[in-house]
Amino acid sequence: MKSVLSGMLVLCLLFTAGCQSREQVVSSDTVTTERRSPETDGSAAASGSGYLYQDMEYSYHTDVSQVLEYLVTDMAPEYLLLANKEHPLGEAYRPDRTVTLTCRTYLDKEIALESRTASALYAMLAEMAADGVTDIMVASGYRDYRYQVSLFNQYLNNERASISADAYAYFGQEYIQAAYLSQGKTGLSRQDAELVVRSYAAYPGTSEHQTGLCVDLLTSNTRLSRSFEDTAAFRWLSQNCHRFGFILRYPEGKTEQTGYSYEPWHYRFVGREAATEIMLRGLSLEEFLAAEAAAQQAE
Ligand SMILES: [Zn+2]
Incomplete structure (x- = not known):
């Protein structure tokens, strides 16, 4: 039901200025947002300026x-x-x-x-x-920051302990073979591990x-x-x-x-x-x- 309403709202906002008569599918309370600037209206939204929220009615069950x-x-x-x-x-x-x-x-x-x-x-x-x-x-x-640091370090340790699917995806089979497997190494260097981890995890603070x-x-x-x-x-x-x-x-x-x-x-x-x-x-x-x-x- 709600998705139909939202879909209608989008269509109304994008393609028509009016849409006063839309069916109130949702029962109970309605909160209407205040208009921030009176000079823009729904048609402005259609032309790419102004705010879409201005003509929206937000209806809630709860x-x-x-x-x-x-x-x-x-x-x-x-x-x-x-x-x-x-x-x-x-x-x-x-x-x-x-x-x-x-x-x-x-x-x-x-x-x-x-x-x-x-x-x-x-x-x-x-x-x-x-x-x-x-x-x-x-x-x-x-x-928090400290948790990010511990998470990042945990990922780093994993990459240094063994060569993961993420490492293969990041460096390619050829590089892994030449730099690690052919030399009997089973995990990445600190520098390479960090590159791989940064590709899937946020650096602490970011x-x-x-x-x-x-x-x-x-x-x-x-x-x-x-x-x-x-x-x-x-x-x-x-x-x-x-x-x-x-x-x-x-x-x-x-x-x-x-x-x-x-x-x-x-x-x-x-x-x-x-x-x-x-x-x-x-x-x-x-x-x-x-x-x-x-x-x-x-x-
Ligand atoms: Zn998230």
Whole structure:
């Protein structure tokens, strides 16, 4: 039901200015976002300027107070924080306030998240459940700098202990043969190990998980892999995550900008306004922030 509504919304926003008479499929509470600048309207969205969220009505099955708690995050700079390979957070960064999640987590792990991001996540999970999607859990959230260091070192040790499939994929069979196997070596040098690990793991200080604003999501039958795409949870998230301020952070085809390959399981909280822009326009966070900066300079 909800996905039909979202689909209709997208079509309405992209192709018509009006759409007043759309069917209210969802019962219960409705929260309408405030207009930020009256001069832009839905037709501006169709021409590529203005904000898509302005004409959106957000309808929810569940307790609206959960949603209202994090509306203040919309376009707040701390929720638009950029953390990637080019913009490391560094050793000292930590989110202002984190809470330990009370929702289902993988192996009942204790996982922390920035507090308003956690509220948004709970509201989103409640809506998913109301739509019948209950097989979903959190695999990871906030990771502090020290944890990243220990994770990175653990990966390094693995690569140095034996030559992995990742090492073969990174260097090629020929190089592995010449530099290692032919000399009776069974693991990579420190330097080569680091190159391989950097290809699949964030260097300490560059992980977005250090922001406390993102989660990795799992179902009981999936791992953190492409298999997550084939789940009801993924289909629901693709249609609805922006309504709760989340974006698919590493979309397919955006590796050049984000620095990461496609990750259908990694969701980042940016607030609803930015999330709506990013998801409905198919942008990466990097593209969105660059466009925002350019628009500010033009003012
Ligand atoms: Zn992640």
